[in-house]
Amino acid sequence: MVELRDIEKNYTNFDLKINLKINNGEIFGLIGQSGSGKSTILRIVQGLLKADKGEINIAKNTETAYIFQEFNLLYNKNVFDNVALPLILKKKFSAEKVEEVLKFVGLSERKDSFIASLSGGERQRVAIARALVTNPQLLLCDEVTASLDKSVKDEILDLFEEINKKYGTTILVVTHELEVVKRLCSRVAVIEKGKITDIFNVNQKDYEKSNKSYADYVREVLK
Numbered sequence: 001m002v003e004l005r006d007i008e009k010n011y012t013n014f015d016l017k018i019n020l021k022i023n024n025g026e027i028f029g030l031i032g033q034s035g036s037g038k039s040t041i042l043r044i045v046q047g048l049l050k051a052d053k054g055e056i057n058i059a060k061n062t063e064t065a066y067i068f069q070e071f072n073l074l075y076n077k078n079v080f081d082n083v084a085l086p087l088i089l090k091k092k093f094s095a096e097k098v099e100e101v102l103k104f105v106g107l108s109e110r111k112d113s114f115i116a117s118l119s120g121g122e123r124q125r126v127a128i129a130r131a132l133v134t135n136p137q138l139l140l141c142d143e144v145t146a147s148l149d150k151s152v153k154d155e156i157l158d159l160f161e162e163i164n165k166k167y168g169t170t171i172l173v174v175t176h177e178l179e180v181v182k183r184l185c186s187r188v189a190v191i192e193k194g195k196i197t198d199i200f201n202v203n204q205k206d207y208e209k210s211n212k213s214y215a216d217y218v219r220e221v222l223k
């Protein structure tokens with residue numbers, strides 16, 4: 001689905017050099033500390049940044065969508081209009097499609113609400129719905145759960161899993177959070193100082209999905 005071959009990007013104090021292959025239908029994690037080069041890789045895959053060397057191959061006509069940490073929502077528009085935007089830009093507006101993805105992310109009831117009145121988790125759901133509305137085969141996610149608390153994070157991660165299962169969407173997840181990779185990804189690449197130092201299958205078996213209430217979680221950590 002996505003192949004980065006001998007990709008290089010050189011900044012004054014930073015050199016990226018990687019090879020990476022992401023298979024059709026997998027949820028692939030890219031994990032690394034701040035400054036390791038994750039966003040640079042994602043931007044190269046998005047086509048927002050040109051590599052100095054190497055080749056990037058993405059299957060022809062792959063519909064791609066992005067979800068960012070900051071959500072990039074339009075605050076002067078309501079939920080419905082935010083989600084409809086990519087379809088309007090592509091001149092493919094369909095109210096039914098917007099309704100369908102809003103239902104999928106559990107926001108049908110909030111479709112007339114303005115973004116400012118939503119919680120962080122709800123905003124993230126709007127961003128996910130907006131990404132899904134064009135039926136992407138490839139979803140690129142940059143630190144999408146970093147600002148969310150544990151229970152909302154679990155909900156959003158469930159949603160990504162559902163997207164992958166229901167639509168077969170290939171998902172590339174960039175994160176510095178180990179638990180996100182553990183919970184969601186089948187494979188992960190570890191990136192350090194611009195190089196991939198390891199790639200392996202994630203052992204998801206012993207991840208315990210939390211059914212605890214928020215109060216239980218707080219007690220468990222703090223007491």
Ligand SMILES: Nc1ncnc2c1ncn2[C@@H]1O[C@H](COP(=O)(O)OP(=O)(O)OP(=O)(O)O)[C@@H](O)[C@H]1O
Nearest residue numbers: 011012014032033034035036037038039040041176
């Ligand atoms: N336009 C640029 N000019 C010069 N250096 C840059 C530029 N963009 C990124 N860098 C450098 O490249 C390195 C990797 O940055 P990148 O944003 O890819 O890291 P990251 O792993 O995504 O970090 P974070 O988790 O903090 O977002 C950093 O050292 C950064 O300073």
